[in-house]
Amino acid sequence: MSKTSDRPVCIVTGASSGIGAASALLFAQRGWNVVVNYASQREGAEKVAAQCREAGAEALVVRADVGDDAQCRALAQQVQAHWGHADALVNSAGITTKFADLKDLEALDAEDFAAIYRVNVIGIFQMARAVAPLMKGRPTPGIVNISSIGGRQGTGSSIAYSASKGAANTLTLSLARALAPAVRVNAILPGMVDGQWLRKGLGEAVFQERRKRYEGRALLQAVVQPEDVARTAYWLAAEATKQTGQLIDLEAGFLLG
Numbered sequence: 364m365s366k367t368s369d370r371p372v373c374i375v376t377g378a379s380s381g382i383g384a385a386s387a388l389l390f391a392q393r394g395w396n397v398v399v400n401y402a403s404q405r406e407g408a409e410k411v412a413a414q415c416r417e418a419g420a421e422a423l424v425v426r427a428d429v430g431d432d433a434q435c436r437a438l439a440q441q442v443q444a445h446w447g448h449a450d451a452l453v454n455s456a457g458i459t460t461k462f463a464d465l466k467d468l469e470a471l472d473a474e475d476f477a478a479i480y481r482v483n484v485i486g487i488f489q490m491a492r493a494v495a496p497l498m499k500g501r502p503t504p505g506i507v508n509i510s511s512i513g514g515r516q517g518t519g520s521s522i523a524y525s526a527s528k529g530a531a532n533t534l535t536l537s538l539a540r541a542l543a544p545a546v547r548v549n550a551i552l553p554g555m556v557d558g559q560w561l562r563k564g565l566g567e568a569v570f571q572e573r574r575k576r577y578e579g580r581a582l583l584q585a586v587v588q589p590e591d592v593a594r595t596a597y598w599l600a601a602e603a604t605k606q607t608g609q610l611i612d613l614e615a616g617f618l619l620g
Contacts, residue, residue: 377456379407429486539608554614582616
């Protein structure tokens with residue numbers, strides 16, 4: 364058992380970059396030990412873990428594909444052996460198979476849906492199921508699922524992606540019911556996020572064009588930064604102790620624009 368096992372512990376999936384990386388670092392900066400999970404980008408995960416350690420946290424780097432139940436359970440077992448408990452789980456791991464125009468129904472097939480749902484929906488369920496036993500008995504533990512406003516609007520990188528986020532929203536409500544009162548479960552629904560995932564998927568020119576349109580509609584005239592999502596995740600996990608089953612839009616006023 365780690366010497367710092369008395370500190371709160373946050374597990375962040377998909378923490379090698381983007382929202383997951385920002386979340387892991389913020390929890391570390393606020394006195395938590397963190398699990399930096401990744402599926403393929405080990406170099407990125409190690410870099411994030413190093414930043415967490417510089418912030419004074421103990422960081423455990425764990426490779427696990429959240430779409431594989433055995434690997435989710437193995438991750439939970441490592442946390443159990445290392446710290447003996449978990450206080451927060453941020454389900455940030457997410458994928459899209461391709462960026463496809465919503466009107467092009469031939470751009471996707473059943474394999475695209477299955478691959479996306481495997482991580483974006485089933486992965487959330489499997490991680491929650493694996494980690495929840497480590498949370499029970501802890502003071503106000505919380506699970507935070509990173510979803511998207513695309514799950515409300517039917518928009519995003521593809522129909523399969525937006526459908527998966529809609530399913531993640533419903534799953535959040537079901538898990539909140541299933542795990543109450545021991546564990547709180549909430550979701551964050553970001554709008555357009557300024558990150559490498561979207562820049563690479565769209566290409567820089569298209570990204571900048573869509574960013575300009577988004578900022579033009581959003582009441583706050585801004586897009587969302589990964590750090591914005593991280594701060595909201597921390598609030599839901601550590602401070603919003605009477606919040607469960609909530610879907611928190613984080614879109615700079617885009618939905619009212």
